[in-house]
Amino acid sequence: MNENPVTPLIDRFGRQVTYLRVSVTDRCDFRCQYCMSEDMTFLPRAQILTLEEIQQICQAFVELGVSKIRVTGGEPLVRKGVIGLLQQLGQLDGLDELVMTTNASRLAEMAKDIHAAGVKRINISLDSLKPERFKQITRVGELDKVLAGIHAARQLPFEKIKLNAVILKGRNHDEVGDLVQFAVDQKLDISFIEEMPLGIIDSHQRDEVFYPSDQIKQDIASRFELLSLIESTGGPSVYHRVKETHTRVGFISPHSHNFCASCNRVRLTVEGRLLLCLGNEHSVDLKQVLRRYPGDSDRLKQVIVDAMQIKPEKHEFNLHEQPVIMRHMSATGG
Ligand code: SAM
Ligand code: SF4
DSSP, X not given: OOSOSSSOOBOTTSXXXXXXXXXXXXXXXXXXXXXXXXXXXXXXXXXXXXXXXXHHHHXXXXXXXXOEEEEESSXXXXXXXHHHHHHHHHTOTTOOEXXXXXXXXXXXXHHHXXXXXXXXXXXXXXXXXXXXXXXXXXXXXXXXXXXXXXHHHHTTTOSEEEEEEEOOTTTTGGGHHHHHHHHHHHTOEEEXXXXXXXXXXXXXXXXXXXXXXXXXXXXXXXXXXXXXXXXXOSSSOEEEEETTSSOEXXXXXXXXXXXXXXXXXXXXXXXXXXESOTTXXXXXXXXXXXXXXXXXXXXXXXXXXXXGGGOOSOOOOOTTSSOSOXXXXXXXXX
């Protein structure tokens, strides 16, 4: 085992990994243009981790010092049995934060169970407030259902609900101010995300729709006063507060502002690959370890500790080339 048994997950650059993001399914009831192609082929069941395997891997990470787990996908709420998984994760000793990212299409029905399972914070994707446009971007999504999901979540004492909006030039960039106003009205936080070139998509060239965070910030500044916040969440978002409101506005800028130096996270793909960086392919196959040595949690943990040695220093996204990273965000744990 590693020489430091309390914090063994430290990489070659001295960064400590305390945060695991888990894709529990690559499937989704939406087909967002920037995330998937229209006719996605999803993985066969035998190839994806069972819920029990996901639980075992999460437990190993928590025993190795991980204090935050995000359940995501694909759309996590379409995975059968996901509430049971959340209940198990919610009971892991040493896990301080169980959080989730969802498109909220099923949140109205499931929010209560999600909260009762111990999920503390939820991120909800919302790229447009116009029903027609929302359907266009998601290809199938119904805005009403998502708004009902947001409403249901707001009735419960979640510690935080944050909106996520991917902004694309010519598709939804004109709604940045309205999205901030919605967040202010609903007393929610909101993050704006630059599109990342993950996987093959068929609706646009990534460089044609690139809309940088600095431009988004300027657009917002024409309607709202943004105050810089020194506080950091340890993540890639740089936060501002909308003056005299509860709302914080975050900018996730993988292209315009590299955030790798403070990276504290790794991802578990739906196929059981431990992915050391979103923008590189360095990974270790944990599913194989689990299936070859069932019940051997020490071996699993050692493989995870050793994997820290191949965590890359930074991501290398290039908007102008065909994606070097062939996997979609949905399989990755976005
Ligand atoms: N289905 C859930 C949702 O949409 O919130 C969770 C999974 S989704 C992959 C997680 C986040 O990744 C969403 O906020 C989505 O907008 C974002 N996302 C997906 N593809 C992306 C891409 N190519 N670039 C940037 N963000 C992306
Ligand atoms: Fe589904 Fe989320 Fe990808 Fe949209 S961003 S297609 S909701 S996984």
